[in-house]
Amino acid sequence: MAAQDLCENLLSKVKSSNLNFVVRETPYSVCIKVRKSFVKTTHIHNHDLELKLNDEIRNYLQMAAKHLCENLLSKVKSSNLNFVVRETPYSVCIKVRKSFVKTTNNHNHDHELQLNDEIGNNLQNNYDKLKSSYDELMNKYNDLVEEFEEMKTKMKKENSEKNKLMDRMMKKKYKV
Numbered sequence: 001m002a003a004q005d006l007c008e009n010l011l012s013k014v015k016s017s018n019l020n021f022v023v024r025e026t027p028y029s030v031c032i033k034v035r036k037s038f039v040k041t042t043h044i045h046n047h048d049l050e051l052k053l054n055d056e057i058r059n060y061l062q063m064a065a066k067h068l069c070e071n072l073l074s075k076v077k078s079s080n081l082n083f084v085v086r087e088t089p090y091s092v093c094i095k096v097r098k099s100f101v102k103t104t105n106n107h108n109h110d111h112e113l114q115l116n117d118e119i120g121n122n123l124q125n126n127y128d129k130l131k132s133s134y135d136e137l138m139n140k141y142n143d144l145v146e147e148f149e150e151m152k153t154k155m156k157k158e159n160s161e162k163n164k165l166m167d168r169m170m171k172k173k174y175k176v
Contacts, residue, residue, distance in 0.1 A: 003098045006079055006116070010096065013075070013120055017068050017127055031095045034072065036065045038134075057137055064130040071123040078119065080112050 007030050014021050020035035038061055069092050076083050082097035 003081055003100050006081055006113075007096055007098050009116075009120065010072075010076060010079070013123060014072065016124070017072070018131065019065055019068060027098075029095060029097045031093070033091060033093045034069055035091045036069050036089075037062065038065055057134075057141070060137070061134065064134070068123065068127060068130075071119065071126065075116055075119045075123065078112055079116050 011023065011025075011030060011032070014023070014032055014034060018038050020037055022033045024031040073085065073087075073092060073094070076085070076094055076096060079096075080100050082099050082101055084095045086093040
């Protein structure tokens with residue numbers, strides 16, 4: 001596999017990861033800045049329920065995003081490509097040259113490429129599992145939001161009926 005193909009493979013993994021990222025590509029290198037967070041796909045409208053579930057979901061998603069970044073970094077480090085990595089607690093900036101590190105052992109290079117493919121597959125599998133869990137959590141959350149809104153409407157209706165009955169009772173009491 002050529003260095004260009006490996007760079008394209010890394011780039012496709014980043015693009016399919018659903019992480020926040022920015023890419024700058026030249027004919028000789030690729031600069032990828034990846035935030036250790038997922039792209040926001042939904043906007044939560046119910047503040048009461050948001051406070052209850054938000055911390056759990058946020059922690060779970062932060063751990064998943066960090067794990068994906070770590071897997072991406074290990075893939076880059078074992079790719080045998082020329083690269084530079086700058087990492088902060090919130091993001092990773094990777095500049096990959098579209099060339100291999102000069103080595104004298106081609107057999108080792110082929111083995112590393114095979115390992116890279118395995119790591120890439122593991123990264124994709126982990127992402128698929130996390131995405132499935134995230135989707136499941138969001139479905140549960142949306143069900144709870146819907147249930148909460150129904151309960152709120154029901155309570156308003158019951159309070160209105162209660163107030164009407166109280167008014168009737170008060171009118172009858174003071175008429176007699």
